[in-house]
Amino acid sequence: RVPPATALLLRIGSIEASAMLLDASDAFESGSTASDESARAITKTGMLNEAIEGCTDAAAKEFDILTQKRLLRAASFGMHFSFKEGRRENGMVMGGKIDNLEEIAERVMPSPTTQKFVATARKLRILNALRNPDVGLVMTSAQYDAIAATGVIARLIEVKKPALAASISKYLSLPKSVQLYARASKAAAYVTSVKDRSDADTAQGAIQILHENKSDDSSAQTPVSVLNRGGYAMVAMAANKAGRPGVANLLLMLETSVADKVPALISTGSYADAVAVATAARDADYIFHTLMEYQKYCTAQTSDPVKANQIYQSSVVTKFTPEAYNTMRRYMATMPDMKNAISLQLRAQKFTSAGVTLARRAVANKGNFREKISILSEASKVFATGKETNFYKTCTDDYLELLKDQEVLRTKYGATEVAPESSSVVSTISSILRYAAANEREANRLLTDAEKVAKKFRVPDKMHWHTKVRAFAETGQWDNLRKLADSRAKPPIGFKPFARAAIKGGRSSSEILKYVDRVTVPEERFSLFCEAGIWKRALEEALKLKDEGRIMDVKSRCGSPELQLQADQLLARLA
Numbered sequence: 001r002v003p004p005a006t007a008l009l010l011r012i013g014s015i016e017a018s019a020m021l022l023d024a025s026d027a028f029e030s031g032s033t034a035s036d037e038s039a040r041a042i043t044k045t046g047m048l049n050e051a052i053e054g055c056t057d058a059a060a061k062e063f064d065i066l067t068q069k070r071l072l073r074a075a076s077f078g079m080h081f082s083f084k085e086g087r088r089e090n091g092m093v094m095g096g097k098i099d100n101l102e103e104i105a106e107r108v109m110p111s112p113t114t115q116k117f118v119a120t121a122r123k124l125r126i127l128n129a130l131r132n133p134d135v136g137l138v139m140t141s142a143q144y145d146a147i148a149a150t151g152v153i154a155r156l157i158e159v160k161k162p163a164l165a166a167s168i169s170k171y172l173s174l175p176k177s178v179q180l181y182a183r184a185s186k187a188a189a190y191v192t193s194v195k196d197r198s199d200a201d202t203a204q205g206a207i208q209i210l211h212e213n214k215s216d217d218s219s220a221q222t223p224v225s226v227l228n229r230g231g232y233a234m235v236a237m238a239a240n241k242a243g244r245p246g247v248a249n250l251l252l253m254l255e256t257s258v259a260d261k262v263p264a265l266i267s268t269g270s271y272a273d274a275v276a277v278a279t280a281a282r283d284a285d286y287i288f289h290t291l292m293e294y295q296k297y298c299t300a301q302t303s304d305p306v307k308a309n310q311i312y313q314s315s316v317v318t319k320f321t322p323e324a325y326n327t328m329r330r331y332m333a334t335m336p337d338m339k340n341a342i343s344l345q346l347r348a349q350k351f352t353s354a355g356v357t358l359a360r361r362a363v364a365n366k367g368n369f370r371e372k373i374s375i376l377s378e379a380s381k382v383f384a385t386g387k388e389t390n391f392y393k394t395c396t397d398d399y400l401e402l403l404k405d406q407e408v409l410r411t412k413y414g415a416t417e418v419a420p421e422s423s424s425v426v427s428t429i430s431s432i433l434r435y436a437a438a439n440e441r442e443a444n445r446l447l448t449d450a451e452k453v454a455k456k457f458r459v460p461d462k463m464h465w466h467t468k469v470r471a472f473a474e475t476g477q478w479d480n481l482r483k484l485a486d487s488r489a490k491p492p493i494g495f496k497p498f499a500r501a502a503i504k505g506g507r508s509s510s511e512i513l514k515y516v517d518r519v520t521v522p523e524e525r526f527s528l529f530c531e532a533g534i535w536k537r538a539l540e541e542a543l544k545l546k547d548e549g550r551i552m553d554v555k556s557r558c559g560s561p562e563l564q565l566q567a568d569q570l571l572a573r574l575a
Helices: 004-010 017-029 033-044 048-060 065-088 113-131 143-160 161-170 175-195 199-212 218-221 232-241 245-252 258-267 271-281 285-302 305-318 322-333 341-346 351-364 370-385 389-413 424-437 440-456 461-475 478-486 497-503 509-516 522-532 535-545 548-558 562-575
Strands: none
Touching: 004 017, 017 033, 017 048, 017 065, 017 143, 033 048, 033 065, 048 065, 048 113, 065 113, 113 143, 113 161, 143 497, 161 175, 161 535, 175 232, 199 232, 199 245, 218 535, 232 245, 232 258, 245 258, 245 370, 258 271, 258 285, 271 285, 271 305, 285 322, 305 322, 305 341, 305 461, 322 341, 341 351, 341 424, 341 440, 351 370, 351 389, 389 440, 389 509, 424 440, 424 461, 440 461, 461 478, 478 497, 497 522, 509 522, 522 535, 522 548, 535 548, 535 562, 548 562
């Protein structure tokens, strides 16, 4: 159907302003002097701008190129009269009004009518190019407006017309990203179609296509590789699909965008290079993405999953960056099955890390005791394979023995309070001694077992004695504490811990004095007497030390007038 505006304009005997302007333009083209009078008549009616816009709109909706040119000439003819007639009165320049005629050379603003005319002319050039039989993308003006210029570019690339897309994007000065996409599509089509040229020549031709739209200003301020970020990768992927990996590698050397370069390298099968690029950019996401893609590739290459996993882990260890190895190691450590994580670390000869990973998993296992023992045994075997892991193996073996002994003790006495599962030898000994207070019938056996555990795991004497004193005092085993102090062996910790335990336990003064009197250091005896509140003995000890400060301390803290008087006498004697 003919558009209504076009029908009104072109129908026979039309009296529309646009039709009269078209007749005046035709008369001008034929050399008739009546054209000037017709145009002036339209101007006097005040409908000249309406006539210009009518011809412009009709041209945009017209498919015939000759009719388009005829209508645009009529609009241009009318704009000439609009400028000619309105310049003196309104200060118009090609229909555009300015404030000061003296500044006409510096401030020239085209009118909306003029801008619409230019936009329509540009649109018609594009539409006529699209309607060319070689292109075959027939589109109306309304459809063009609906999808906009970027939509046209996308459709041209989709129908394999990237050269025209690049020309249109440059002609319309579209955003740089759109122009780059169009040029990259054109370069991709070039490398796909060229078969008889070397890789270097083909890559150079693609680079020239990518660079053909650079301006002098941009080239002077910004490197070309930065302006074409992403374009090289797009062309490289197309070259790789066309069976030109050499061209793809040459183009990827110029790519500066990590987000585009890494996927392109993955598509070309250069997984190690992709990891290197991601590592240089410190992008953990792309490192992990490349690792996962390479794992899929290895799995697809062979039907044997074990062999595929071996190839994958070997490449990660030998060909990929240390950052990639550490990323995969941490990821595998989170999996329920530890086999892959341990295998990867053993392949990298990281025996310490492999053993520690197993040991941590065993310690974190709070449920199955047998499984825990099995994992620790495996960790001990891993530590045994390394040259510098003897200390780790010894610690693991000791922990295994401790767990087994704890299980034996719990079974022997039928109580979970005896030697609960723990990684501490001291806490195990303490739990055995504490349980002796609850099971007096088995007390001697418990004390003997505690001694065996301490001897087996080479617990230092001082630590062992401190553990026994603390356990006896906190569970009220004062008889056992007294026997320990009166044993033939001289306490390696002295008698001060015994005295303090008795003081904190609220024992009688006579019992406390049995321990304090055996303390050999006078200053410690004085402190213990003060802590126990035995002020008389504290005063005597201060006198032996001839320390006026200690005497004054007893006087201020004792609260006894008799002792305070005695302290004053002692101070006078010392003075």
